[in-house]
Amino acid sequence: MQIVPVKDLKDTTRISRLCRESGEPVHVTKNGYPDMVIMSTETYEGLERAAKTGRIVSMVQEGIDAVEHGECRDAAEAVASIRSRYGL
Numbered sequence: 587m588q589i590v591p592v593k594d595l596k597d598t599t600r601i602s603r604l605c606r607e608s609g610e611p612v613h614v615t616k617n618g619y620p621d622m623v624i625m626s627t628e629t630y631e632g633l634e635r636a637a638k639t640g641r642i643v644s645m646v647q648e649g650i651d652a653v654e655h656g657e658c659r660d661a662a663e664a665v666a667s668i669r670s671r672y673g674l
Contacts, residue, residue, distance in 0.1 A: 588612040592621060605629070
């Protein structure tokens with residue numbers, strides 16, 4: 587984990603290089619305490635993709651759980667039920 591004091595942010599070239607080369611978020615401290623986190627665009631986009639993938643996996647798992655708990659119906663049965671109900 588990369589940690590830098592807030593005063594080091596004055597050297598933007600060094601910090602930019604550190605963000606790109608480390609490939610991970612850089613933690614910035616103020617008076618010795620965590621204050622913010624900065625990262626390269628590539629790192630941010632990677633985290634964003636991972637978060638989206640996690641959400642997709644979660645949604646798929648919800649669907650699997652619904653099927654396993656009998657909360658779903660066969661599509662053909664559902665369509666037949668709707669047609670019958672509405673006289674279609």
